Amino acid sequence: MNRQTTNGGHADGTVGKALDVMDRVAAKGRPARFAELLAESDHPKATLYRLLQTLTSQGMLVYDETRQTYAPGLRLVRLAHAAWQQSSLAPIARPYVDALSEQVGETIHLAQMDEGQVLYVDKRNARRPVEMFSEAGKIGPGYCTGVGKAMLAFLPPDDREKAVNMQSFFAHTARTLTTPEALTQDLAAIRAAGVSFDREEHEQGIICIAAPILSSAGRVMGALSITASTQRNTLDGLAQLRPALTETAQKIAGAAENWQFPD
Amino acid sequence: MNRQTTNGGHADGTVGKALDVMDRVAAKGRPARFAELLAESDHPKATLYRLLQTLTSQGMLVYDETRQTYAPGLRLVRLAHAAWQQSSLAPIARPYVDALSEQVGETIHLAQMDEGQVLYVDKRNARRPVEMFSEAGKIGPGYCTGVGKAMLAFLPPDDREKAVNMQSFFAHTARTLTTPEALTQDLAAIRAAGVSFDREEHEQGIICIAAPILSSAGRVMGALSITASTQRNTLDGLAQLRPALTETAQKIAGAAENWQFPD
DNA sequence: CCGGAATATTCCAAATAATGGAACTCAATT
DNA sequence: AATTGAGTTCCATTATTTGGAATATTCCGG
Numbered sequence: 244m245n246r247q248t249t250n251g252g253h254a255d256g257t258v259g260k261a262l263d264v265m266d267r268v269a270a271k272g273r274p275a276r277f278a279e280l281l282a283e284s285d286h287p288k289a290t291l292y293r294l295l296q297t298l299t300s301q302g303m304l305v306y307d308e309t310r311q312t313y314a315p316g317l318r319l320v321r322l323a324h325a326a327w328q329q330s331s332l333a334p335i336a337r338p339y340v341d342a343l344s345e346q347v348g349e350t351i352h353l354a355q356m357d358e359g360q361v362l363y364v365d366k367r368n369a370r371r372p373v374e375m376f377s378e379a380g381k382i383g384p385g386y387c388t389g390v391g392k393a394m395l396a397f398l399p400p401d402d403r404e405k406a407v408n409m410q411s412f413f414a415h416t417a418r419t420l421t422t423p424e425a426l427t428q429d430l431a432a433i434r435a436a437g438v439s440f441d442r443e444e445h446e447q448g449i450i451c452i453a454a455p456i457l458s459s460a461g462r463v464m465g466a467l468s469i470t471a472s473t474q475r476n477t478l479d480g481l482a483q484l485r486p487a488l489t490e491t492a493q494k495i496a497g498a499a500e501n502w503q504f505p506d
Numbered sequence: 507m508n509r510q511t512t513n514g515g516h517a518d519g520t521v522g523k524a525l526d527v528m529d530r531v532a533a534k535g536r537p538a539r540f541a542e543l544l545a546e547s548d549h550p551k552a553t554l555y556r557l558l559q560t561l562t563s564q565g566m567l568v569y570d571e572t573r574q575t576y577a578p579g580l581r582l583v584r585l586a587h588a589a590w591q592q593s594s595l596a597p598i599a600r601p602y603v604d605a606l607s608e609q610v611g612e613t614i615h616l617a618q619m620d621e622g623q624v625l626y627v628d629k630r631n632a633r634r635p636v637e638m639f640s641e642a643g644k645i646g647p648g649y650c651t652g653v654g655k656a657m658l659a660f661l662p663p664d665d666r667e668k669a670v671n672m673q674s675f676f677a678h679t680a681r682t683l684t685t686p687e688a689l690t691q692d693l694a695a696i697r698a699a700g701v702s703f704d705r706e707e708h709e710q711g712i713i714c715i716a717a718p719i720l721s722s723a724g725r726v727m728g729a730l731s732i733t734a735s736t737q738r739n740t741l742d743g744l745a746q747l748r749p750a751l752t753e754t755a756q757k758i759a760g761a762a763e764n765w766q767f768p769d
Numbered sequence: 770c771c772g773g774a775a776t777a778t779t780c781c782a783a784a785t786a787a788t789g790g791a792a793c794t795c796a797a798t799t
Numbered sequence: 800a801a802t803t804g805a806g807t808t809c810c811a812t813t814a815t816t817t818g819g820a821a822t823a824t825t826c827c828g829g
Contacts, residue, residue: 256815257787258560261521269588278805287789292807294787297521302621305593311806315589317620320627323586324643325532326578330568357580358565364583380587519786520816540777550818555778574777 260286264294265303265315274312323380331355332456332465333365333379336495340367340467343491347469347484349476352451354390355465356398357382359409361391364465386410386426387419389441389453390466395426396433397455397463403430419444438485440478441468448473452481454492458500467492523549527557528566528578537575586643594618595719595728596628598765599758603630603730606754610732610747612739615714617653618728619661620645622672624654627728649673649689650682652704652716653729658689659696660718660726666693682707701748703741704731711736715744717755721763730755 267283268275277295284291295313298304302318328334336353344351344367353365361383385391385406395406407430412421420426433439441451453468469484530546531538540558547554558576561567565581591597599616607614607630616628624646648654648669658669670693675684683689696702704714716731732747 255563256560257520258524258557259564260787262564262566265585269585269592272588273592276805281805288806289789289791289808290787294521297519300518301522301525303525314592315585317589317593317618317625317627319582319586319589320594320643321620321625321645322528322532322578323582323589324645325535326580326582326586327643329532329536329577330580331583355580357584362580362584364580380583380590382584382587523816541775551777552779552818552820553816556816 261294261298264291265298268304268313269315274307274310274314276312280313327364327379331364332495332499335499336365336456336465336467339491339494339498340365343367343467343469343487346487349484350470352390352453352468352470353465354383354388354394354468356385356394356406356463359385359406361385361388361394363390384410384413384445386412387415387441387444389439389451389468389470392426392429392433392439392441393453393455393466393468394463396430396439397457397461415445416443416447418442437489440481441470442478443473450476450478450481452478452484452488454485454489456492456496456499458496464496464499467495524557524561527554528561531567531576532578537570537573537577539575543576590627594627595758595762598761599628599719599728599730602754602757602761603628606630606730606732606750609750612747613733615653615716615731615733616728617646617651617657617731619648619654619657619669619726622648622669624648624651624657626653647673647676647708649675650678650704650707652702652714652731652733655689655692655696655702655704656716656718656729656731657726659693659702660720660724678708679706679710681705700752703744704733705741706736713739713741713744715741715747715751717748717752719755719759719762721759727759727762730758 264280264284264286267280271279277292280295281288281291286294295304295306299306299313299316302316304313305316306313332355333353340351340353351367352363354361354363356362363381363383364379366379383391385395395403398406407423407426410423410426412423412426413419414421420429429439438452438454441449441453443450449470449472451468451470453466455463456465456467458464467488469481469488471481527543527547527549530543534542540555543558544551544554549557558567558569562569562576562579565579567576568579569576595618596616603614603616614630615626617624617626619625626644626646646654648658658666661669670686670689673686673689675686675689676682677684683692692702701715701717704712704716706713712733713736714731714733716729718726719728719730721727730751732744732751734744
């Protein structure tokens with residue numbers, strides 16, 4: 244008969260299916276009941292049940308006995324610590340981000356691209372204590388954020404095209420770019436300018452300027468942005484911060500390239 | 507010779523093995539080569555190879571082609587975001603931790619227990635910008651930290667005993683408690699006192715006072731600590747902060763218990 | 770430029786683990 | 800007491816994983 248498989252994506256092997264379940268639980272954003280998960284999944288009851296058992300016994304999920312709900316487990320926090328330190332730019336970029344934050348006094352975001360989406364890996368709030376995981380680790384859309392567009396713009400042409408077509412183009416605000424054509428055009432402008440702007444495309448009243456972090460070979464490693472509200476600043480005001488921003492981005496790129504793990 | 511796969515888990519099924527490999531890669535703390543991992547693992551070459559392939563194709567690991575190394579992948583950061591938000595106390599505790607930090611002006615740690623080890627889930631630095639993942643997500647020993655002892659002390663007797671025997675009792679400093687008996691005795695004292703002290707047991711010159719965060723049923727949910735250096739403060743000085751600490755711990759416990767996810 | 774060694778990757782029959790339909794338990798309703 | 804619905808277990812079947820060995824690739828030193 245047919246190899247049954249495939250739900251939404253390409254889940255290879257048992258591990259893939261298990262991780263798929265992980266994602267589903269995490270995506271719910273709150274403790275999930277078995278029945279809920281069963282309804283969304285195309286696994287048979289027994290299969291899903293065992294998958295959940297395995298993940299729970301592995302500490303990837305936590306099971307609340309009294310409420311009979313599953314939630315992401317703390318083992319992930321441990322693992323993520325390693326991931327964040329090793330394969331994100333954040334630890335390397337930190338001193339530069341700190342310095343930029345001091346200098347400009349606005350909110351700074353450091354982001355990387357993960358599967359066409361923007362993944363925030365660090366953040367400094369304007370003059371306020373820093374957020375933690377609650378912000379870092381968040382994902383956002385690529386087509387309507389400053390960092391997203393900055394990274395998309397400098398992707399190799401075919402990757403870029405693929406990524407552009409993967410976007411969902413929901414009109415968050417009246418200014419959101421909602422077609423691949425509009426986005427492609429903006430990306431060309433960004434490539435020419437070297438920086439991108441978010442002109443309230445994601446959230447009303449929120450603007451930002453962003454620059455890509457490029458390796459010497461031109462590979463996109465991430466992006467850095469300075470965000471402000473329209474009440475406190477303007478696009479022109481942000482544009483003045485451009486030198487500080489691009490300089491910092493370049494410093495981070497340099498530091499990342501020179502960084503070698505001790506052997 | 508028995509290679510004990512050190513993590514608490516007995517690897518059940520393929521998923522368990524894969525996660526075991528994940529842990530190993532994460533534990534290296536730097537990009538790992540295939541051969542390195544092979545040497546440490548008791549899997550045959552082909553098996554390990556395929557596990558790594560699967561994990562990589564799932565985004566749990568990242569493979570650096572040019573250097574031929576594996577490192578934890580960004581997918582983990584995404585997942586951890588969910589884990590941190592949902593099954594850690596940190597987001598709920600945040601306002602209280604913030605307030606305590608303001609009030610006492612010393613470093614605050616919020617920790618939870620994960621497999622007999624201390625997992626830090628949040629941190630406020632004394633009057634300075636906060637650390638991010640670089641601190642949260644870190645693990646530490648249970649037997650020689652304030653938060654660790656505070657949690658151990660209030661575990662149910664049999665769990666406690668089990669946990670005590672799981673400790674490794676390395677003498678980090680001259681004051682480290684290095685036997686199960688010494689620890690058990692201290693735990694009894696802590697239970698009576700309601701708070702624990704780290705008397706330079708983990709690091710020379712670092713002291714702390716910690717309190718458990720207990721549910722109304724008495725279950726250990728986590729622990730909260732105020733840390734200082736011996737240069738700036740003394741144990742007696744910290745003891746004076748006890749009311750502020752335990753009050754905050756109680757508030758967090760209350761908030762956590764009343765917290766219901768919206769249905 | 771050529772051998773040889775170290776490392777990475779693929780093959781495939783045998784071993785093992787995952788599968789899922791159905792039966793079962795348990796609690797809350799009716 | 801009977802019914803429903805959620806959660807859990809069973810077990811013969813089936814698909815996946817396994818791992819020793821063969822093959823490919825890369826890196827060196829001569």
